[in-house]
Amino acid sequence: METTKVIPGKKTGKNHALDCYVELLHNNRRIARAFGEAKNYKLIVEHLDDFSFWLDDLEFNPYPSASENAPPDLAFMIAPSCPERLKRKLELQNIEFIQADKVIDKISTSLPNLTSSTLEKIIETKSTSSPHSTSSTAVNINTANEAKLIIAFKRTGVKKKTIQKLLNNRKSHPYKDLNHLVSDLKFSDNVKAKLQIKLDNEEISFSD
Known part of the structure; x- marks a missing residue:
C-alpha cells in the first residue's frame, strides 16, 4: 500500500x-x-x-x-x-x-499512517524548481492575481487565506522555486506532492 x-x-x-x-x-x-x-x-x-x-x-x-x-x-x-x-x-x-474524524494536527494529513519519508520517496527524484517554464498556460506564482491562483491551487488543499498570504509575502520576496514556497507557507508534504504534479505538468511556474 x-x-x-x-x-x-x-x-x-x-x-x-x-x-x-x-x-x-x-x-x-x-x-x-x-x-x-x-x-x-x-x-x-x-x-x-x-x-x-x-x-x-x-x-x-x-x-x-x-x-x-x-x-x-x-x-x-x-x-x-x-x-x-x-x-x-x-x-x-x-x-x-x-x-473519519477531522485531523487537527497541521503537520499530519488525512491518512493516519502517512509519514514524511513515504512522500519524500515519491518526490526525491523530481526537480522542485522550474523557474523558466515555457508553457503559455502556466500560472506564474509570482505575478498571477488571486483569481488565477485559486484556480491553479484547485485540488491541492491550499486555502484562500493562504493564497492571500502568498500574495502579500511575494511582494518582498518573490518565490524562487517550490521548496521556497513550501517552506515560507509551511505546506504539508501532501500539499507539496500535489503542487509538484502541477509543476511537472506546467500548470504553475516560478518565473520572475
Missing part, C-alpha cells in the same frame, strides 16, 4: 496524485487495485467529479469480466462527513464513503 501515489493516466497521460493506492498481487502479477482520496472537511460534489475523472483516466474496473477471473477494483473517499445525496452518487459510481 502507498500513500500519495503519483500515477500517470492511461488516457490523458497526466499525472494524478492519489492519497492512497493499493495493489493486490498474485505470483507478482497485479490482479486488483484500490484507489483512495481523503479530505479533511465535508465532501462536496466537485471532489467526486475530480476523483471520478481520475478513476476513468486510470481505467478503474469495478466489474471485471468472467474471463479476467479477478476481483473488482475498489475505490473509496475518506472525509469527516458527506451529504446523503452525495453518498448515493458515490454508490452509483462504485465508490465507498469512509467517515
Whole structure:
C-alpha cells in the first residue's frame, strides 16, 4: 500500500496524485487495485467529479469480466462527513464513503499512517524548481492575481487565506522555486506532492 501515489493516466497521460493506492498481487502479477482520496472537511460534489475523472483516466474496473477471473477494483473517499445525496452518487459510481474524524494536527494529513519519508520517496527524484517554464498556460506564482491562483491551487488543499498570504509575502520576496514556497507557507508534504504534479505538468511556474 502507498500513500500519495503519483500515477500517470492511461488516457490523458497526466499525472494524478492519489492519497492512497493499493495493489493486490498474485505470483507478482497485479490482479486488483484500490484507489483512495481523503479530505479533511465535508465532501462536496466537485471532489467526486475530480476523483471520478481520475478513476476513468486510470481505467478503474469495478466489474471485471468472467474471463479476467479477478476481483473488482475498489475505490473509496475518506472525509469527516458527506451529504446523503452525495453518498448515493458515490454508490452509483462504485465508490465507498469512509467517515473519519477531522485531523487537527497541521503537520499530519488525512491518512493516519502517512509519514514524511513515504512522500519524500515519491518526490526525491523530481526537480522542485522550474523557474523558466515555457508553457503559455502556466500560472506564474509570482505575478498571477488571486483569481488565477485559486484556480491553479484547485485540488491541492491550499486555502484562500493562504493564497492571500502568498500574495502579500511575494511582494518582498518573490518565490524562487517550490521548496521556497513550501517552506515560507509551511505546506504539508501532501500539499507539496500535489503542487509538484502541477509543476511537472506546467500548470504553475516560478518565473520572475
